[in-house]
Amino acid sequence: MPRACERYTLRPVSLRIVPPPPRSSVASAPAPVPAAPPRWPGPQGRQLFRQAADGKSPRQVKTSFALQFLHRIVGLEHLNFGIWSEDDPLDVTGLRRAQERLVARLFELLPSGVSSVLDVGCGTGVISERLTALGYDVEGLSPDPYHGRLFAGRLPERRFHLGRFQEFEPDRRYDLLFLCESAQYVWLEDFFQAVERSLAPGGSVLLCDYFTVEFDQGRPRSGHPLDEFLARAEAAGLVLEVDEDVTPSVLPTLRLGQAIVDRFGHGILNLLRDASTSRFPRLAGAAWRLAGPVTRRLDRLDRLLDPEAFAMTRSYRVMRFRSAP
Incomplete structure (x- = not known):
């Protein structure tokens, strides 16, 4: 037999509306406003970069994972070549010694009368930190946000400019432009225009980098032609004071x-x-x-990275230029 239908009884439900509490005549204290997050990566000042000539982002911010690998995995503080001696082992320990030797040579060539320094392509900020410890007023510049974080960690009170040197529009002139293997990343015409905007009268440009002395069809292009670089420097009013060829080292x-x-x-x-x-x-x-x-x-x-091809087609130089006063 079919099951009898169950009966349900609907009971009325009482809904009691609770009125809100009366408003107090005394104004309540405003809720605390959370503190604004700190500006990253430290006191940057204004973003001093012009629109890129190629129509892209005026700051061209990008991260180099190859340099991160050298710093985070290999454990290097300097991200550049080194000047080796015969007793240096061909390993990371030897590379650190060689890099320190190159940086020491650059510091030996620091000109007198310098106060303000722009570290162009500042990398991990280790050179900026050392210059600051010597009493220089240092600012860093790099298009890599990772470099910005490292710079802020080392020098939280110093200005860091996140962008490319060729679009940099400084609000001051610097006594010294310090470039450790940074010039090669800027087109020559843009490079010397940026130098003119950034360098104080009578200021100096101290750099180390490799340059092309002979074009090799089978080798990837890298580095500015040395003769053209020197000619453009002279045309820009820069006098070459030091020029050392350290390629074999x-x-x-x-x-x-x-x-x-x-x-x-x-x-x-x-x-x-x-x-x-x-x-x-x-x-x-x-x-x-x-x-x-x-x-x-x-x-x-x-x-x-072929050293034999490099020796035939490239020249690694340490240079110092001075502008007219």
């Missing part, structure tokens, strides 16, 4: 770079390939195809 940096690329770059890539082949054989072909662009990039880096 920096070549071990490239040999060590090749060893690092081979061990970490190719080594990790080969490990991933082997793992994908053994554990996921059906995906091995796709993995090898995806690894192709990375392999080509590593091969290009190997050619760029």
Whole structure:
């Protein structure tokens, strides 16, 4: 037999509306406003950058993961070549010694009468920190936000400018422009225009960098032509006071770079390939195809780090220029 329908009884529900409490005649204290987050990365001042000529972002902010690798994984404070001696081991310890030797030479060439310094391409901020400890009024500049964080950690009271040197519109002139392998990243015409905007009358430009002395068709292009750089410097009214060719002394940096690329770059890539082949054989072909662009990039880096080709086509110089008073 079918089950009898159950009966439900609807009971009335009493809804009691509770009125809000009466307003007090005394004004209540306003809720505390949370403190504004600190400005990153420290006291930057105004953002002093013009619109880029190529129509892109005027500050061209970007992060270099290769430099982060050298700092965070390899453990380097300086992100540049080094001047090696015969007793330096070809390892990271030897590289640190060589880099310190190059920086020491730059500090020996600091001109007298300097107060304000702009560290162009300041990297980890270690050079700016040392200049500040010597009593200089230092500001840093880099398009890399990672460098900005490091700079703020070392020198929280100093100004850091996040952007490219070629678009920098300073609100002051500096007695010294310090460039440790930074000039090569700026087109020549833009570089000397930025120098003119930033350098005080009678100021100096102290730099170390490598330059092209002979073009090699099979080698990736890197570095300004040396003769054109010197000609443009002269046209800009800069007098060359110091010019040292230290190319033979920096070549071990490239040999060590090749060893690092081979061990970490190719080594990790080969490990991933082997793992994908053994554990996921059906995906091995796709993995090898995806690894192709990375392999080509590593091969290009190997050619760029070739010390013999570098010695034939490049010249590493330490230079100091002075402008007219």
